[in-house]
Amino acid sequence: MQGLANTYVRVVDRLSGYVGIASMYLIFLMVGILLLDAITRNVIEIPLHWCIEAAQFTLTAYYFTGGAMTIRDNDHARMDLLYEKLSDRGKARLDLVTALCLLFYLGVLMFGAVSSTTYAIQTGETRFSMWNPSMIPIKVLMCACIVLMILQTISEILKDIATLRGISRA
Template structure:
């Protein structure tokens, strides 16, 4: 593989790792927020109306940000009924086909998320709740994470092509 593709794969993998580790730390943010909510509601009898919704937004960010590292590490759910019995080249061929489908799917999702983000920015879209937060930050994060997942999908494609050629990246 050309040096530029190797550099691309290393860069995208490194960014996916950093974003994934940041996503993992969001568990602590969610836990602290829920503990804070429980204490203020049950001990101090002062309910905070934003805590549950903030935790929901944080959980959405956790899922979005965890996608690229899950793809990179191949920690996603896979039907191993036939896959496990394939040779390395057979796995690479099947993975290459599924990566192609995934790239199409992520492209469609990215177009939709960009449209949704544009709408949210143009209208100042907010959640209809007591807290009434803006949805622009979470929609922007979704769009960025879809871009990173698309970049990671191309990285996987290059890795599978290298496997089929008998070379390492």
């Protein structure tokens, strides 16, 4: 069983890293879109109505795709008043409780995301604007990223359990 857990942790951590690295480049895409908007609107006076919404979709994709890597790298916000003074096992206990709360939150988030995505697919939902883009791709991406965050949270739980059992972290 330990070998299976180590393999799971290694695969999910690597996948989260690849998706997170790819998401870092989305910020350049967003800046490019906003720069294009500024140039076409202010320099050549031909406003492109899709630019702002495309930048919003890109930003949404950016923070959803970076979520799993943020969990993996422990880069989220934390109050370190007591945490830094805890032993490794104490940190693992606190992290385990926090991860279980996060898992519950992500489960609720996933329920809402699936419901919203199902609605978007059934109704062909589009954003009410001049550009009128489909909402389906961003909602499907949202669901996929929440699944990856759930998988990464389970990976963190397995690491904490290993620490509590005295096994070196995978």
